[in-house]
Amino acid sequence: MLAEGPKTTKQLSLGLKGRPSGYAQIYSYLRLLQDCRLIYKKGKLWYIEDDVKKILPSILDPKTLxxxxxxxxxxxxxxxxxxxxxxxxxxxxxxxxxxxxxxxxxxxxxxxxxxxxxxxxxxxxxxxxxxxxxxxxxxxxxxxxxxxxxxxxxxxxxxxxxxxxxxxxxxxxxxxxxxxxxxxxxxxxxxxxxxxxxxxxxxxxxxxxxxxxxxxxxxxxxxxxxxxxxxxxxxxxxxxxxxxxxxxxxxxxxxxxxxxxxxxxxxxxxxxxxTSAWVYWAKMDGAVFVWDPLRKRFIQLQARDGKRYDTLSLMRINIQAIFSMVEDLNICKNA
DNA sequence: AAAGCTATTAGGGCATGGTA
DNA sequence: TACCATGCCCTAATAGCTTT
Structure with a gap:
């Protein structure tokens, strides 16, 4: 609610609870947020700190891939x-x-x-x-x-x-x-x-x-x-x-x-x-991919001599690799 | 005087962990 | 396994303050 603009405690408590008896609780939470430097008060109105306002959208609605x-x-x-x-x-x-x-x-x-x-x-x-x-x-x-x-x-x-x-x-x-x-x-x-x-x-x-x-x-x-x-x-x-x-x-x-x-x-x-990339990699050359989060790339690995693994297992492992890539990209997306 | 604000207290719900 | 003590969090209530 505060993201929409400055509000008084009363407005916030009415908006959140629909009845005025929640006032004291809302107020104490606001104080807590104030102590954490997330919001501040000027006169009767509560405001969101500027730097918090900037990152608020990504907190409330994180960009996820x-x-x-x-x-x-x-x-x-x-x-x-x-x-x-x-x-x-x-x-x-x-x-x-x-x-x-x-x-x-x-x-x-x-x-x-x-x-x-x-x-x-x-x-x-x-x-x-x-x-x-x-x-x-x-x-x-x-x-x-x-x-x-x-x-x-x-x-x-x-x-x-x-x-x-x-x-x-x-x-x-x-x-x-x-x-x-x-x-x-x-x-x-x-x-x-x-x-x-x-x-x-x-x-x-x-x-x-x-x-x-x-x-x-x-x-x-x-x-x-x-x-x-x-x-x-x-x-x-x-x-x-x-x-x-x-x-x-x-x-x-x-x-x-x-x-x-x-x-x-x-x-x-x-x-x-x-994507169905994980299917082809495993099928094509029996490769397993490992996500390298620092260089944002897949490292492609094949089994040592004498070791062979079935395609199904390799596919499963490649799915894990894709997930770890997505997880890593999601971190970057919100950073 | 009314509205707005602050601080404190009591007690319920719940998880945890100890004890019989 | 049943029970209880403890602590934590939450909510409601309210006394007493300040501002309008």
Whole structure:
């Protein structure tokens, strides 16, 4: 309450308790805060100390980088074997085979973010059309208990090199978004919809995509950033994210499939990301990664001669490494 | 006089740790 | 295991002060 402006003890006690008898308690707490140099009093009014005011937002609402783990088949088994819960990014495309089949055993997920999964199965596209409708997709997400649902989008990073015009791709992406949003609104769950922004090779395209959404009256507290998962250009990633952050100052940003070396550059500007990197490292060369918090990098280790470890174990260990990276970045984010 | 403020006290709830 | 003492935190109540 004090963050909103100076207040008298009476105002604070009424606001906190709703009745004046709490006055004495509130007053003694205020005195305590005063002793700690967190607040001070001038006349009848209490004020927050200036330096406290500066860090207050990060105390009340700490910036946390949220990681959604992604993975299917073998990797999913690893996720199921972990002794704790964590946010999970589910790729809807993996559950489509003519119709949607509900996944079983998602107990490990503390929350579920459903993604269109176009990257994995764009080869099934009929032209620019998803094989399933917005309604089928949203119903599927609702049935499996999704907390967040990404709009169906066109992965321009894949489709543009195959001849899709950028402007046409953006328009189609937003059309999909509008469909999803309208149906979700009918179900009363539009707050779960995460509109996904697309682009190809310049940040202006993502901003244009945002404008298109806004033209259609689409608002959201969380925005998704797509089309960045294949790029090798950290410069592009960082310019897209920074410009969107400027444009959507108060909103949450989720980046799909962010490369970890790019994450290092942009973690301060985003709220969440997802990765399945831990799967590939373990599969590709049996490497285990260890986060080096001083140099903000992964050290890549392989077993000594004569030692071999199974992929599942390596995956589990790499998940731990990713978590330790996120934990470390979160410290930096609030420092 | 009324409103605002300060200091003190009593007692409930709860965790802890000792004892029978 | 049951019981009790202790200390801590919290809240309510209130006496008595100062400011408006």
């Amino acid at each position: 949220k990681l959604y783990l992604a993975g299917t088949s073998t990797a999913l088994k690893v996720l199921q074997s972990l002794p704790f819960q964590f946010p999970y990014l589910l790729s809807a495309g993996h559950y489509w085979n003519g119709k949607f089949r509900l996944p079983r055993e998602l107990k490990f997920a503390s929350e579920i973010f459903v993604d269109s999964g176009a990257q994995q199965f764009y080869r099934y596209f009929n032209g620019l059309d998803y094989p399933y409708s917005a309604i089928e997709y949203v119903d599927f997400a609702v049935n499996l208990g999704a907390n967040l649902i990404a709009t169906l989008d066109l992965p321009l990073d894949i489709l543009t090199p195959r001849g899709l015009d950028v402007k046409a791709g953006l328009k189609k992406t937003v059309d999909y978004g509008v469909n999803i949003y309208e149906y979700a609104e009918k179900l009363g769950i539009s707050n779960k919809v995460v509109p996904v922004l697309q682009g190809f090779d310049d940040a202006s395209q993502w901003l244009e995509c945002l404008d298109l959404y806004k033209d259609h009256g689409i608002q959201s507290d969380i925005w998704g950033i797509g089309s960045l998962c294949m790029t090798k250009s950290i410069k592009l990633v960082s310019s897209v994210i920074q410009q969107l952050r400027n444009e959507l100052e108060e909103k949450k940003l989720h980046v799909f499939g962010l490369a970890l070396n790019a994450l290092k550059k942009v973690f301060k500007f985003i709220d969440s990301f997802d």
